Amino acid sequence: MNMDELKGGWKQVKGRVREAWGVLTDDDVDQIEGDREQLVGLIQSRYGKTREAAEREVDEFLSRF
Structure with a gap:
């Protein structure tokens, strides 16, 4: 996606x-509102993840669609 x-x-x-x-x-x-960077940033801050880990999670999530 x-x-x-x-x-x-x-x-x-x-x-x-x-x-x-x-x-x-x-x-x-x-x-x-569908902004990948905002989603990555929120996951990073709310879950205490590194930027790379949050990006990887979002990419894996989006690859399912």
């Missing part, structure tokens, strides 16, 4: 984002 597809399909994907990263709030997910 590329960035345009992510932004275009965000309404369908955001429920799965909440399932994958339950610490993120509905407001967090709404604010991301």
Whole structure:
């Protein structure tokens, strides 16, 4: 899934984002609006992960779509 597809399909994907990263709030997910960098940053800060680990998780998640 590329960035345009992510932004275009965000309404369908955001429920799965909440399932994958339950610490993120509905407001967090709404604010991301399909922006991969914002998703990576929130995962990094909320879960205390390195940037690389957060990017890897997001890439693995997006590869399923």
